[in-house]
Amino acid sequence: MTTQRITLTVNGMTHAIEVEPRRTLADTLRDQCGLTGTHLGCEHGVCGACTVIVDNQPVRSCLMFGIQAEGRSIRTVEGLADGATLSPLQQSFWDHHGLQCGFCTPGFLMLATWLLERETPIDEAELRHVLSSNLCRCTGYQNILKAVREAAKGLGKWVESAPA
Known part of the structure; x- marks a missing residue:
């Protein structure tokens, strides 16, 4: 070898x-x-x-x-965490029950971290588009979306989508 x-x-x-x-x-x-x-x-x-x-x-x-x-x-x-202190995104996943079995969670956290660290603000369409590339078999995605949405709001990265 x-x-x-x-x-x-x-x-x-x-x-x-x-x-x-x-x-x-x-x-x-x-x-x-x-x-x-x-x-x-x-x-x-x-x-x-x-x-x-x-x-x-x-x-x-x-x-x-x-x-x-x-x-x-x-x-x-x-x-992502700073010692025992969770990152704002990790805390949001905890607060909004953005995980169940947890297997997919690291991938979602890293993808969402990238999304939140970009300079461009995030809206609902962008959030759903980006996170749709990862799969979860347990949660139904709604709490994952809510967790990332709330973290984005807390970081000043969220913009409301214009009504269709």
């Missing part, structure tokens, strides 16, 4: 690791970096459970090789 030495910057921390070139970023984060918050669902880039942020863009980590992430900035769900 051939490995390659790479250095990843994940949640602001440097990880010097040996990785097989065929290993996905999701597997690399979980197995080599010990960050198990990134979940693997479909492993085909469809469900979104493995979404992380790479260089300020959401990425399906099951579709990217670990070696492709060398020299890039990676953020995972473990990097």
Whole structure:
């Protein structure tokens, strides 16, 4: 088995690791970096459970090789909280029951984090469009939408949609 030495910057921390070139970023984060918050669902880039942020863009980590992430900035769900203090988005998921089994939650949190960190404001149509790329089999999505909507309002990122 051939490995390659790479250095990843994940949640602001440097990880010097040996990785097989065929290993996905999701597997690399979980197995080599010990960050198990990134979940693997479909492993085909469809469900979104493995979404992380790479260089300020959401990425399906099951579709990217670990070696492709060398020299890039990676953020995972473990990097959202500040110690024991949840991020405003995580707190909103808690407050508005935006999760049930929790399997899809890390992917939704990372996708929504990207959405909330963009400079452009968010409206209902944009919120639904972006979050529709991730799948949840438990919640019916309404509380997830409500959680992100309320977090956006709290951060001053929400704009009301014009009536149709």
